Amino acid sequence: MDNLFILLLAPVVSALVLCFIKEAKSARWIALFTSLLSLALSVPFLLGFVPDASIQFEQSWMWIDLLRLQFHIGLDGISLPLLLLTNGLMPLIILSSFGKDHKGSFYALISFMQAGLLLVFLARDAFSFYVGWEVALIPIYFICALWGEGDRIRINIKFFVYTFFGSILMLVALIYLYHQGIIRSLEWDALVKLHLSENAQRWVFWAFFLAFAIKIPIFPFHTWQPDTYTHAPTTGTMLLSGVMLKMGIYGLLRWLLPITPFAVLSYGHIVLILCVIGIVYASIIAFKQKDAKRLMAYSSIAHVGLIAGGVFSLQPTGLQGAVLQMLNHGLSVVGIFLVIDVLQRRTGSRNLSEWGGFAKPMPKLAILFLILLMGAIGLPLTNGFVGEFLLLKGLFGYGVWYAVFGGLTLILGAVYMLRFYQKAMLGPIAVEAKPMVDIQGYELLVLLIIGFFTIFLGVCPNAILRLSEASVTNLLNQIKF
C-alpha cells in the first residue's frame, strides 16, 4: 500500500465521485470517509519511512518526451510532515463544515485541491511541482468566491490575479533554469547541480521568492490575505491558512534555498528584514482588529513571517523549527477558525465588541480554546513553544537583533491573543437573546483532536523532528559551499 501515486490519485477519484452527489448529508459523509481513507493511505509511509536524508517511495514516468519532462514523485523528511499535515487536516476541515449544508461540489473542490497540495509536497521535478501549485489554486478560488460573503468577487479576483502573477513569474524562472543545464531537465537533482552565475541566481531568486512570498504571505506581499481570509467561508480560510500557505514555505525550503544558494546568502538578510517587519507590523494591526477572523488573518501573517525567517536563518534549528511550526500553525489556525465559526453561528456576529462571557455557558469550548490559544502563543508544553523556540534559536544564530525582533511575535502574540480570549470568553455576557449551547458533536471532536495534538507535539516534538532532521541537515549541507 505504500504507493505514492495511489495516494495522489485518491483525492482526485473522490473529487470525481463527489461531483455527482447533490444531497448535502450524504455528500459530507462521503467526503469525510474519503478524506479518512486518504489519511489511512498515508499511514504506511509514516511507518515505512526511514529517517535519513534519502528520497523514498520514488516513482517516475516520462510525461512529455520531446521536452524530457518527467512526472517524478518521492518522499523525504521535509515532505513527509507536510503530507501528514495535508491528509491529517483534511478530515478535520471537512468535519468542521458539518454544520453547513454544502453540496457535493463543495467537497469535490476540497478533494481536488488536496490532490494539488499533495503533488506540490511530493514533486521531485519542477514541472509537476508547478502543475500542483496551480491546480491547488483553482479550487480554492471557487470555494472562496462561491461560498464566501460580502464583496467576495472583487476580493477573490485580486487574490487570484496576485497569486497567478507570482506563479507565472516562477514559471518564467523554471523555463530559464530548464535551459541552463547541459541536459535539459526540470528534475530537482539536476536543478540543484546547476552552476548558475551569480547574476542568474539573483533574478531566479527574486522570481521564485515573489511567487512564494505572495502565497505565504510575507510583508509587503500580503495585501490580498486579510480580505480573502475574512470574506472566504470558514472552510476556505482553514484550507488557505492551514495548508495552502505552507506551499510557499515548502517552496522556499525545497526549491529556493538549494537552487539559488548564492542569492540566498546575499539577499537573505533583506528577506529576514521583511519577515521581521511583517511580524511586528501584523501583530500591531492584529491588536486593533474588531473582526475575529481578521485578527487571525493578521496573526497568521506574523506567525508565518517568523517561520519564513527561520528558513532564511539557514541554521539547522531554524529549518527544523520551520518544519515543525508549519504543522503547529496549521493545527492551531484550523482550531481557532473553528472556534470563531462556532461563535459566529451562535451569535451571528464576528465582531469582538459584540462578544463576551461565553466561558460561562460554554465551558468545554472555553477550555479547549484556551489550550489552542496557549499553543498559538507558544506556552511551554504546547506545540507552539517548541516550534518558536527552534525558530528563534535559528534566528539567533543568524543575528541577535533578528531574534530580538522576531521574539516580538511571542510577546505581541500573547497580547492580542489574550485580548481575543478576554473579549470572547470573559466578562459579562454580551448576547443575552440567544441561548448559548456548548460545543457538541463534531465541534467537540475536532477541537479535542486538535487540542490533543497541541499538547502531544508540545511534549514529544521529536515525533516530527525525528522525521525531518536528516533531510534538513542534508539540505543545508547542499547550500553551504
Added chain:
Amino acid sequence: MGAIITLGILGILLLYLGLYKAKNALLPVTVVGLLVALGFLVLQWDLDAKPLYHGMVLFDRYAIAFSALCILVTVLILLLSKEYFRSISEHVAEYYCLLVLSLMGALLVTAYHNFAMLFVGIEIMSVALYILVGIRKNDAASNEAALKYFLMGAFSTGFLLFGITLMYGAAGTFDLSGLRDYVLATDQVSPLFYGGILLMLCGLCFKIGAAPFHFWTPDVYDGAPILITAFMSTVVKVAAFVGFFRLFGTVLVPLNDFWTPVLLTITIITLFLGNITALVQTSFKRMMAYSSISHAGYMLFAIVSIGAASASSILMYASAYCLASVIAFATLIVVKRRTGSDQFESFNGLAKQEPLLAIILTIAMLSLAGIPLTAGFIGKFMMFNNVMGSYNVMLLVIAAINAAVAVYYYLHVVINMYFKDSSTANQQGLQLAGTYKVVLGIAVLLTLAFGIYPDFIIGLL
C-alpha cells in the same frame, strides 16, 4: 492530394443537394465527406513525402497534421450548425459549400510548396469567407464586416503578391526548395529579396491578425455570424500560421537576423494590444476577438525563435486554442439564443441553469488562460520554452505579464456565470441539442486529455 480533391467534389455535391432541396442530407454528407478527406490524409501519413504536381504541394507530416486539425475543427463547427444556419436563412446549402471550399483553401495553404499555391490557397480560403461574413444580407453589421474584411483582405493579398513578385525577381523561382537553394547558395542576397520578405511578412500578418495589421479582426469577428467567427478564428488562423511557418521556418531561416527584429516587434505589439484591449471589452464576442489577437502573438513565439520544437508547439497551441474557441463560441450561441445579446451580462446565472455547460466553458477559459491540466497550459509552456531556447528573456517576461493580464478577462465570464444572478425573466433551462452535447463533450475531453497527457500530440511531428 486525395483530401483536396474530395473537398472540391464535396463542395459541388453540396450545391446540387441544395438545388434539389435535400436539406436534411446536407450535414451528414458534409461530415462524411470531411471524414473521407481526413482518411486520405491519414493514409498518407508515413509516406516519404515528395512535392506533387511539379512541386506545387507537399503533404509532409506538418501539412497532414495541421490539415487534420483543420478538418476536425471544421467538423466540430459544422455539427453546431444544424439549427444555427437555418435560423439565419433559407438557403443553407451555400453555407456548407462555402465552408468546405474555404477549408480546401486552408488545406492548400498548409501544404503549399510553391508561391502560386500559397496565393491560390489564400484566395480560395478568403473569398469564400468574404461571402460567409456578409451572409446575413439584412444585417448592417454583417454587411459592414464583410466589406471591411474584403477590402482589408484585398490589401493584404496585394502586399503578399508584391512580396512574392519581389522574391521572384531576386531568386527567379516560386518554388520553396528553389528559394531555399537561392538563400543558401548566394553570398549576396539581393535587396529585392529583403523587400519581398518584409512585404510577405505584412501580408501574412494581416491574415493571422497580428498587430498592427489587426484592425479588421474585432469588427469582422463581431459582425460575422458566430459560427463563421469560430471558423475564422480557428481554421483560417491555423492555416495562415502554418503558411507563415512554412516560409519563415524553412526557407528564410538563414536570413533570420534580418526579419527576427521586425517580427519580434510585431509580436510584442500584438501581445500588449490584444490583451489590453481585450481587458476593456464588454462583449464576450469582442473579447474573444481581441484575445485571438493576443493568441496570435503567443503563436508567433514559435516563429520568432525557430527551433526543433517549433512545429510541435504550434500544433499543440493551435489545437488547444481551437478546442477552447469552439467551446466558447458554442456556448455563446446558446447564450445568445436565450438573451439575444453577446455581452458578458448575458452569461449571468448560467451556472445555476446549466451547471455542466458552465463547467465546460470554465475549463475552456482556463485553457485559454494557460492553467495546468488543460491543453492551453502545455501550449503556453512550449511557446515560452521556445522563446527561452533562443535566450529571449525579455520577451518571456513580457509574455508572463501578458498571461497574468489575460487571466483577468477570462475570469470575467466565469464570474458572470457563477457569481451574478440572471437578470432576464426567462429562467427556464436551455434546451441543448444532441449535437451540441457531442461537440462540447469531445472538445472538453480533448482539452483535458491534451493537458494531462500531451505526449501523443506533441510526439506526432
